[in-house]
Amino acid sequence: MIEPIPKNKVLRDKEKKITVVDKEPSQEVNLVTLPARPKPKTKTRRRSQRLNSTVLRRVNRYKNLIQSAAKYYNVDPELLSALVYVESGGNYQAVSPKKARGLTQLTAATAKELGVTDVFDPKQNIFGGAEYLRQQLKSFGKVSLALAAYNAGPTRVRSRRKLPSETQQYVQKVLRVQSELEAQ
Helix, strand or coil: CCCCCCHHHEEECCCCCEEEECCCHHHCCEEEEECCCCCCCCCCCCHHHCCCHHHHHHHHCCHHHHHHHHHHHCCCHHHHHHHHHHHHCCCCCCECCCCCECCCCECHHHHHHHCCCCCCCHHHHHHHHHHHHHHHHHHHCCHHHHHHHHHHCHHHHHCCCCCCHHHHHHHHHHHHHHHHHHHC
């Protein structure tokens, strides 16, 4: 068993470094210098990690459609909800700078391929997004790769080129939102 170090053998300097001495402080000999003890982490989450309640309310307006589409295409409903949360913030009229549209942000080409005739119709858009997500899950086998393909395109993921940092952040954000939704 290790004996505790007597208080008179422990010194703290201005930077709060701890020095253990084996002689009187005037004849100091460093045995160990430790960095200052880090502040304890609190159990509360940072505000930036909480879900935005306004966005969550907008997404929840489509909860029944999301659950129906998730069940029909066999995708996790929280994953699909998280995708809607991140892609459009629950705004069925959302249009991205790259012209992706609606709740699941379908491009014109993807919407056409999926048979979505009105990208601003929540039902068509959610079912189209769920089908496209299912295709990516089937192609890549991992949720993270499927989300990367959903965001950057399957060709980019298949090429194994480095994904843009925007896509990497997107994947992390969707997975974080999914985790938050599952915890509710």
